[in-house]
Amino acid sequence: MKLGHAALWCADLEAVRTFYETYFNGRSGPKYVNPTKGFESYFIRFEGDAALEIMRSTQVVERGATPGLGWCHISFTVGSEEAVHTLTEHLRADGYRILSEPRRTGDGFYESSVADPEGNPVEICA
Known part of the structure; x- marks a missing residue:
């Protein structure tokens, strides 16, 4: 499945x-x-x-409470820590809101997070 x-x-x-x-x-x-x-x-x-x-x-037409129950984010794997940094900086330069800077998480992932044009969280993972 x-x-x-x-x-x-x-x-x-x-x-x-x-x-x-x-x-x-x-x-x-x-x-x-x-x-x-x-x-x-x-x-x-x-x-x-x-x-x-x-x-x-x-x-x-209306967004619910944020954060709220339901889907939390979508995640894209970009292949390397350098690619996480590069894409994060590209998005920042283009005016997108960075929700979390590139970092190693407690569960071992290397990631950053950005808001899409409507504020939905998008993770960028190595």
């Missing part, structure tokens, strides 16, 4: 799509639009079988 994909509600679908394509080498499929339901989405595929569905709906 394998995970098919994760999904994320967005207010600005195009900004979120561009973020994951630009910084995490995602490849977006065509935009799906259902005007009757006020729904739009993209599937963004990453190296291997990983996929993220980003969705916008006229019926989903």
Whole structure:
């Protein structure tokens, strides 16, 4: 068994799509639009079988309590500690909010964390 994909509600679908394509080498499929339901989405595929569905709906307009129960973050493995530093600095230079600086965690991971365009946490791991 394998995970098919994760999904994320967005207010600005195009900004979120561009973020994951630009910084995490995602490849977006065509935009799906259902005007009757006020729904739009993209599937963004990453190296291997990983996929993220980003969705916008006229019926989903408010973010819940932060932090709250539910999904905490998404994580991308970039291959080395140097790559973690490089991508973190690239995101900082482009104006994205760094949530945690590159560091070794208590459970042995080397990572940093950044907020995507809508504030969702994204881990960058070695």
